[in-house]
């Protein structure tokens with residue numbers, strides 16, 4: 810559900826481009842069924858209404874050799890294991906990649922790998938991942954996100970926008 814709402818993907822492909830049809834429920838409107846191309850799919854966003862819940866989705870795929878598919882999956886996973894802290898507690902990428910740039914690179918160039926607030930720290934493996942060492946609070950993570958955003962803006966002039974949704978903070982606390 811979250812992958813569809815957020816149009817999860819990589820630099821080369823998004824799940825939205827594979828959606829043939831989608832069934833959702835919206836309070837007051839009931840069950841809604843739409844073709845995938847009736848939904849606007851953007852970078853980590855979709856035109857689904859905020860109170861719309863995804864129930865079912867039909868995806869298109871092409872037949873392919875199972876061994877080739879497994880090979881591709883394994884090589885992508887190996888690349889990710891080398892470049893992302895997959896064995897630690899993270900929520901994946903924290904900031905969106907700005908147009909034509911990499912959030913992780915900008916964070917690294919600002920010298921922020923290893924930066925820490927309480928139990929939250931910027932991963933040494935990938936600058937766009939925040940690791941919870943087991944004791945981090947949501948406030949630690951938010952404070953670190955703000956520090957990273959401000960330092961990157963100072964260093965490069967780019968203002969990073971969060972990819973993750975912040976839940977349970979007031980508008981003021983989100984800053």
Ligand SMILES: Cc1cc2nc3c(=O)[nH]c(=O)nc-3n(C[C@H](O)[C@H](O)[C@H](O)COP(=O)(O)OP(=O)(O)OC[C@H]3O[C@@H](n4cnc5c(N)ncnc54)[C@H](O)[C@@H]3O)c2cc1C
Pocket residue numbers: 810811812813814815816817818819861862863864895899900901902974
């Ligand atoms: C190590 C790691 C690597 C990752 N790599 C990538 C990556 O390469 N690319 C990428 O795009 N993402 C990546 N992610 C993030 C990943 O896409 C999301 O965590 C996942 O797709 C979210 O799906 P979820 O169902 O867990 O949604 P949640 O995280 O639970 O929710 C995400 C949002 O969708 C909403 N939502 C959840 N379910 C529904 C539903 N049924 N109907 C409507 N709205 C719903 C939630 O309210 C929330 O706003 C990574 C995460 C981790 C931890």
